[in-house]
Amino acid sequence: MARILDGKAIAxxxxxxxxxxxxxxxxxGLVPKLVVVLVGDDAASASYVRSKSRAAQDVxxxxxxxxMPANIAEDELIRALERLNEDNTVHAVLVQLPLPAHxxxxxxxxxxxxxxxxxxxxxxxxxxxATGTPLLWPxxxxxxxxxxxxxxxxxxxxTAVIVGRSRIVGWPTAQLLLAHNATVIQCHRQTVxxxxxxxxxxxxxxxxxxxxxIGPDDVKVGATVIDVGINRVGGHLVGDVDFAxxxxxxxxITPVPGGVGPLTVAMLMxxxxxxxxxxQREKEGF
Ligand code: NDP
Numbered sequence: 001m002a003r004i005l006d007g008k009a010i011a012x013x014x015x016x017x018x019x020x021x022x023x024x025x026x027x028x029g030l031v032p033k034l035v036v037v038l039v040g041d042d043a044a045s046a047s048y049v050r051s052k053s054r055a056a057q058d059v060x061x062x063x064x065x066x067x068m069p070a071n072i073a074e075d076e077l078i079r080a081l082e083r084l085n086e087d088n089t090v091h092a093v094l095v096q097l098p099l100p101a102h103x104x105x106x107x108x109x110x111x112x113x114x115x116x117x118x119x120x121x122x123x124x125x126x127x128x129x130a131t132g133t134p135l136l137w138p139x140x141x142x143x144x145x146x147x148x149x150x151x152x153x154x155x156x157x158x159t160a161v162i163v164g165r166s167r168i169v170g171w172p173t174a175q176l177l178l179a180h181n182a183t184v185i186q187c188h189r190q191t192v193x194x195x196x197x198x199x200x201x202x203x204x205x206x207x208x209x210x211x212x213x214i215g216p217d218d219v220k221v222g223a224t225v226i227d228v229g230i231n232r233v234g235g236h237l238v239g240d241v242d243f244a245x246x247x248x249x250x251x252x253i254t255p256v257p258g259g260v261g262p263l264t265v266a267m268l269m270x271x272x273x274x275x276x277x278x279x280q281r282e283k284e285g286f
């Protein structure tokens with residue numbers, strides 16, 4: 001039976017450590033501030049934003065949610081982001097995705113200043129981690145590293161297979177594992193015979209958004225399986241991995257819910273604190 005990698009417990013450790021860092025910043029007069037921009041009234045997005053606000057409050061970060069109407073014009077949204085870029089009390093800005101269809105997500109994300117881009121989606125920040133000088137890593141990717149490191153799962157020299165290549169999860173995760181010296185295989189919808197690759201994985205990251213994509217025959221005995229997927233099936237949340245069957249074969253596995261999800265939120269807080277600390281150092285002239 002696999003070891004269950006308890007994301008909730010790891011996220012709690014991360015947040016406990018952050019509380020310390022936040023109180024040190026507060027002693028210098030700086031209150032880390034995260035602004036979440038929520039466009040429209042998508043229920044799932046609103047619920048994610050609520051959990052981000054709660055987590056911020058929990059560690060002492062000042063979180064503000066700016067709610068914009070679903071029909072907002074692109075230029076108006078960009079002007080709002082530019083005001084946040086100029087506001088020295090704001091250290092981190094997040095645009096909750098997905099945006100309504102009439103908005104050009106790539107164009108909008110370009111207008112979050114790279115120094116406040118807490119999600120790591122700005123091309124400058126993608127370029128930084130792709131060239132080995134990351135300012136920060138996207139939250140889910142950073143959360144996966146946190147799970148692996150705190151569970152003492154070695155990365156260097158291991159074969160890591162990532163199913164998914166999105167800008168939000170799959171691609172940065174492949175870059176991060178490569179930067180930590182794994183041998184990386186990246187799979188996607190056009191991968192022929194997916195199983196041939198997933199069965200090679202010492203570390204298998206499933207980030208496809210397809211329930212039951214990964215079953216026991218897709219996994220090597222003893223592998224570490226990180227299930228990023230969040231899918232609603234029959235009123236329940238499930239991942240991309242057939243947990244009950246794969247648990248029998250894997251060496252370690254993250255559950256859904258309670259695996260990667262809590263880390264994504266915790267790493268948003270860690271990235272916010274990181275950006276606030278950089279802001280503080282720059283203010284002091286270091
Ligand atoms: P996207 O839909 O943007 O990307 C999915 C990726 O998976 C694509 O690269 C796609 O390939 C690939 N893919 C889809 N189906 C298959 C398949 N059958 N075989 C191989 N590859 C496949 O999704 P995201 O990356 O944004 O999210 C992935 C999942 O992770 C979702 O369930 C999402 O809800 C969840 N998620 C969870 C988070 C958490 O905190 N736990 C945070 C963010 C996302 P191609 O490029 O060829 O289309």
